[in-house]
Each structure stands twice: as C-alpha cells, then as structure tokens.
Amino acid sequence: MDSQTFTLINITVMTVVAWIVPLQFVPVFIWLERKGSAIIQDRIGPDRTGILGFRLFGMVQNFADVVKLLMKENIVPANVNRFYFMLAPFWAMTVSLLPLLVVPFAAPLDFAGRTVRFQAADLGVGLLYILSITSMGVFGIILAGWSSNNKFSLLGGLRSSAQMISYELSMGLAMVGILMVYQDVRMSSIVEAQGRLLTAWGHTLPLPHWGIFLQPLSFLLFLVASFAETNRNPFDLAEGESELVAGFHVEYSSVKFSLFFMAEYSNMVVAAFVIATLFLGGYQVPFASTETLRQNPQLTLSLLCLLVALLKGTAGLIFYKIGNRQRHLYAGVKRAEPFLFSGLCFAVALAALALLAMGLTMGLPAWMNGVLTVFLQVLCLSLKVLFFCWLFVWVRWTLPRFRYDQLMKMGWKLMLPLALLNLLVTGVIILTQK
Amino acid sequence: MLEAILFYILAAVLLGMGLLVITRTNPIASALAMVAAFAALAALYALLSASLVAIIQILVYAGGIMVLMIFVIMLLNLHPDDLKPMRAKGWVVVLALTGVWGVVLAPVALIFFPAGSQPPAPLAEGFGGIFSVGEKMFSDYLFPFEMLSLVLLTAIVGALVLSKRKL
Numbered sequence: 362m363d364s365q366t367f368t369l370i371n372i373t374v375m376t377v378v379a380w381i382v383p384l385q386f387v388p389v390f391i392w393l394e395r396k397g398s399a400i401i402q403d404r405i406g407p408d409r410t411g412i413l414g415f416r417l418f419g420m421v422q423n424f425a426d427v428v429k430l431l432m433k434e435n436i437v438p439a440n441v442n443r444f445y446f447m448l449a450p451f452w453a454m455t456v457s458l459l460p461l462l463v464v465p466f467a468a469p470l471d472f473a474g475r476t477v478r479f480q481a482a483d484l485g486v487g488l489l490y491i492l493s494i495t496s497m498g499v500f501g502i503i504l505a506g507w508s509s510n511n512k513f514s515l516l517g518g519l520r521s522s523a524q525m526i527s528y529e530l531s532m533g534l535a536m537v538g539i540l541m542v543y544q545d546v547r548m549s550s551i552v553e554a555q556g557r558l559l560t561a562w563g564h565t566l567p568l569p570h571w572g573i574f575l576q577p578l579s580f581l582l583f584l585v586a587s588f589a590e591t592n593r594n595p596f597d598l599a600e601g602e603s604e605l606v607a608g609f610h611v612e613y614s615s616v617k618f619s620l621f622f623m624a625e626y627s628n629m630v631v632a633a634f635v636i637a638t639l640f641l642g643g644y645q646v647p648f649a650s651t652e653t654l655r656q657n658p659q660l661t662l663s664l665l666c667l668l669v670a671l672l673k674g675t676a677g678l679i680f681y682k683i684g685n686r687q688r689h690l691y692a693g694v695k696r697a698e699p700f701l702f703s704g705l706c707f708a709v710a711l712a713a714l715a716l717l718a719m720g721l722t723m724g725l726p727a728w729m730n731g732v733l734t735v736f737l738q739v740l741c742l743s744l745k746v747l748f749f750c751w752l753f754v755w756v757r758w759t760l761p762r763f764r765y766d767q768l769m770k771m772g773w774k775l776m777l778p779l780a781l782l783n784l785l786v787t788g789v790i791i792l793t794q795k
Numbered sequence: 796m797l798e799a800i801l802f803y804i805l806a807a808v809l810l811g812m813g814l815l816v817i818t819r820t821n822p823i824a825s826a827l828a829m830v831a832a833f834a835a836l837a838a839l840y841a842l843l844s845a846s847l848v849a850i851i852q853i854l855v856y857a858g859g860i861m862v863l864m865i866f867v868i869m870l871l872n873l874h875p876d877d878l879k880p881m882r883a884k885g886w887v888v889v890l891a892l893t894g895v896w897g898v899v900l901a902p903v904a905l906i907f908f909p910a911g912s913q914p915p916a917p918l919a920e921g922f923g924g925i926f927s928v929g930e931k932m933f934s935d936y937l938f939p940f941e942m943l944s945l946v947l948l949t950a951i952v953g954a955l956v957l958s959k960r961k962l
Contacts, residue, residue, distance in 0.1 A: 485924045486850045493850050496858025507869050
C-alpha cells in the first residue's frame with residue numbers, strides 16, 4: 362500500500378467518523394437534557410420506557426421517541442412550497458454535521474512509518490471553514506419558516522435569521538482574537554500551540570497555553586454567540602413557544618421534525634467541539650504535551666487508567682445510590698438494574714486499576730505508547746465536549762428567555778463593541794511582547 | 796484528469812444554477828439557485844488552489860449577502876400577482892445570446908489556437924492560502940485595500956443618513 366492510498370483511506374475513515382460522532386452524541390445529549398432538566402427542576406425525568414424492564418436510566422426513552430417519530434404520518438400541508446419545505450430539514454441536518462471535519466480528535470500518530478491523522482481535513486483555512494459552514498446553517502431555518510406558508514413560521518424564521526446574522530459578527534471577531542494569539546487559522550496548529558505552558562513577558566506561568574487563559578473575553582463572547590447561533594435558550598426566540606407556538610418548525614411533523622430536532626442537538630455538539638478545540642486545548646491533556654505523553658508511557662497509562670477508574674467509580678457510586686433510593690419502589694429487573702450497572706462500572710474501574718498495575722510492573726511494548734496517548738487524548742476531548750454539552754443544558758433550564766429587543770441590543774451594542782475592544786487590547790499586548 | 800472532470804461538473808452546475816436564477820419567477824427560488832451557484836463558484840476557486848478566496852466566497856456571498864437578500868425578499872411580502880413571468884423582446888434575446896456565445900466561444904478559440912504553450916510554473920508553497928494573500932494585501936496592495944474599506948464606510952454612512960433622517 363503506497364502512501365497516497367494510505368492517506369486516502371485515512372481521510373475516508375476520518376470523514377465517516379466525523380459524521381458519526383455528532384450523530385452518536387445526539388441521543389446522549391437528549392438524555393442529558395431530559396435528566397438534567399429533571400434534576401434542576403427536582404423531578405425524576407423519563408423512567409417509564411424500558412426493554413424487558415431495562416430502562417437504562419431513561420436512555421430507552423430515545424428509542425421510543427425514534428420509533429414514534431418514524432411511525433407518525435408524514436404530513437405535508439396543502440399550501441406549502443413543497444420542494445423547499447422538504448429541502449429545509451435536510452439542509453439543516455447536513456450543514457450541522459459538516460464543521461466537525463476540520464476538528465482534530467487526537468495528535469497525529471506515527472505508526473509503522475506512516476502518519477495516521479485523526480482529523481478528516483486539515484484545511485489551511487480551518488477556522489474560516491467553520492465560520493462559513495455555520496453561516497450556511499441559517500438557510501435551513503429561513504427556508505423552513507418561509508416555505509411553511511404560516512405566519513408563525515415566517516416570524517420564527519425571520520427572528521432566527523436576524524439573530525444569527527447579528528451574533529455571527531461577534532462570533533467571528535471572537536475567533537479573530539484566537540487567530541491573533543496563535544497566529545494561524547489551521548485547526549491542527551491551533552491545537553498544537555495549546556500544548557505548551559503559558560508564558561507572559563518571559564515568565565512561564567503554571568497554566569496551559571489555552572485560549573480561555575489567553576483570551577478570556579473572547580471565550581465568553583464566543584460562548585454566548587454560540588448559544589445564539591444554535592438557537593438555544595436564552596436565545597431561542599425562533600421557537601418561542603409562548604408567542605410563536607414552535608416558530609419555524611410549526612408545520613413539520615414526523616421524520617422532518619426529527620431532522621430539525623437532531624440538527625439542533627448536533628449543532629450544539631459541534632459548537633461544544635469547536636469551543637473545546639479553540640479555547641480549552643482540544644485534545645491536549647492539561648500540563649502534559651503530546652511529546653511528554655509519548656515519551657513516558659507509564660505516565661500516560663496511569664493517567665488513562667486513573668481517569669477511567671475515577672469516572673467509572675463515580676458513576677458506580679451514583680448508580681448504587683439511585684438503586685438504594687428506589688429499592689422499596691420496584692421489584693424484579695427494575696430494582697436490580699441500578700445495582701447491575703453499578704457493579705459493571707465498579708468492575709470496569711477495577712479492571713482499569715488492574716491494567717495499570719500490570720502495565721507498571723510488566724512494562725509496555727513500544728507500540729503501545731502512541732496508542733495510549735491517542736486514547737487519553739480522545740477521552741480528554743470527549744470530557745471537555747461533554748462538559749460544554751452539560752453547560753448548554755444547565756443554562757437552558759436556569760435562565761429565562763430574552764426579549765427580542767434585549768437580544769438585539771446585547772448583540773449589537775454590547776457584544777460587538779466588546780469584541781472590538783478585545784481585539785485592540787490583544788493587539789497592544791502582542792506588540793508589547795515582541 | 797480528475798481536475799478536468801470536476802471542473803466540467805462544477806461549471807455545468809454553475810451555468811445551470813445561473814440559468815435558474817434568471818428564469819424562476821419566484822424570487823426565493825432565484826436566490827437559492829444563486830446560493831448554489833456561489834457554492835459551485837467557490838469550488839471552482841478551490842480547484843484553482845485559491846482556498847482563501849473559495850472560503851471567503853462562501854462566507855461572504857453565500858452566507859452573508861444571500862441571507863440578507865432572502866431576508867429582504869421575505870420582508871417585501873410579494874403578492875403572487877407581482878410574480879408573473881416576464882416576456883423578453885425578441886431582439887433582446889438575440890443580442891443577449893450573441894453576447895453570451897461570444898464570451899463562451901472566445902476561450903474555446905483560445906484552446907484551439909493557444910497564444911503560447913509554455914508549461915505552467917509550479918505554484919509556490921502556500922499559494923492562495925491566508926498567509927500569502929494577507930502578505931500581498933497588506934504590503935503591495937495596501938492602498939487599494941484601505942480605499943476599499945473607505946468605500947464600504949461611505950456605504951454605511953450613506954445607509955445611516957438615508958434611514959435615520961432625524962438623527
């Protein structure tokens with residue numbers, strides 16, 4: 362196999378992965394939203410649906426929803442513009458899956474004389490690509506709003522497109538701050554640059570060289586703008602149940618609605634990936650650069666196994682507590698299920714610890730170093746992304762919705778000047794450091 | 796070979812979408828065809844190794860300007876009676892077709908009678924990328940660049956003056 366074929370296969374595989382990852386995050390996200398909102402509002406959340414009594418803590422509800430949405434009648438109202446009405450949900454879904462193509466999932470790995478890349482396309486215009494694709498996402502909503510031939514839809518579409526255009530500016534300017542600091546728009550270089558420690562005026566600080574420390578204001582602006590771009594509460598005026606029924610997707614049902622629903626969540630997943638990549642070091646493990654990890658397999662193995670053990674142990678404890686609390690409510694599988702999962706989690710945690718002990722005492726084969734690093738980095742990125750997913754849920758269920766004039770005022774009169782000021786300050790600091 | 800195939804596909808899409816822009820009676824359909832045409836044009840730029848121009852084409856034209864256009868079209872609240880198909884006069888069609896064919900045939904003639912057949916020089920490293928374009932823009936073409944930003948400023952001030960009479 363010559364190197365060109367190898368690169369082609371690598372790119373193909375990573376493209377498929379970059380499409381599958383958001384699709385896999387979506388059901389988890391929906392579950393997180395339901396359970397998270399339940400926790401915040403002191404409810405129980407979905408816990409009725411189950412397969413053979415196994416409810417997977419409400420996760421099975423997603424299957425029920427999918428079946429429901431697929432089985433429902435595919436209604437196309439009489440006076441809609443049929444072609445554009447059908448096009449809109451597909452447009453929304455497709456565009457929402459594209460930006461992840463330029464996000465690196467782990468550092469490139471040299472393996473048997475070849476370089477395996479964990480990024481579908483290392484474009485020279487990476488950041489701009491993300492911006493341009495997200496700007497195309499507005500069309501899905503505009504089209505849906507307009508082609509439905511419904512006043513509520515049209516108002517929802519108009520609101521949302523105005524909002525997205527307004528906040529795209531602040532988003533772009535926040536990205537410019539990152540571009541100035543890292544002096545590149547290529548995603549892989551931006552992430553690589555975040556692996557060092559922070560230096561300011563010749564002093565090395567005990568902080569990673571992450572965007573959030575270099576550009577805190579930029580991070581805040583980007584975060585707010587990405588809430589607005591994904592039409593998420595407190596910026597979900599496009600839907601605004603109390604005034605617009607459901608906004609741009611009033612007329613949509615069954616599969617077409619589910620495409621919009623999935624596009625909304627996969628947009629958020631992509632936003633979480635982009636924020637994590639630009640501001641939280643992407644796949645970089647804090648304080649441990651890729652070289653350090655590669656050269657110290659023991660360190661990598663310990664970090665990986667301890668992290669897995671910690672996560673699984675916490676999950677096991679939580680499941681155990683849930684089981685204990687519910688034990689007098691249910692019988693049979695329903696009672697046993699949390700304990701079963703708790704046991705599984707503890708078993709995985711123990712297995713991770715055992716693996717760690719084995720690895721430390723018996724030594725590791727040389728080819729394991731790179732593979733372990735990749736696992737650790739992917740895990741690290743996933744944790745960051747999951748945190749931002751949770752942040753989206755958290756904000757939605759704690760903050761009330763803005764009024765439309767407040768939204769516009771904030772976008773144009775607060776965020777845009779702040780972003781410009783941020784650029785000015787950044788420029789001055791970069792000049793003084795030279 | 797692959798590049799040639801891609802070029803012809805993209806050119807066909809571009810021309811087809813361009814025709815749709817001027818033949819549809821529904822302005823939204825025209826605008827969307829224009830978006831597709833811009834996307835095809837961006838892909839053509841990318842084929843020419845001008846990656847920055849390609850992405851700016853999508854970002855500014857397809858994503859920015861077309862969104863505003865569609866926005867305006869939706870706000871105009873056009874009545875179906877306003878959207879009757881227009882009939883062009885015969886001599887206008889003849890003139891237009893002749894002009895278009897003239898433009899199309901000129902490159903074809905150049906293919907058959909090439910001006911000079913030197914092999915193309917290999918592109919410099921990073922050609923068409925953000926660094927090379929930026930360097931050119933802020934050194935050799937700084938003055939036109941600043942002039943362009945002044946033109947845009949004029950447009951903004953003009954819009955403000957027109958819309959806010961009582962400022």
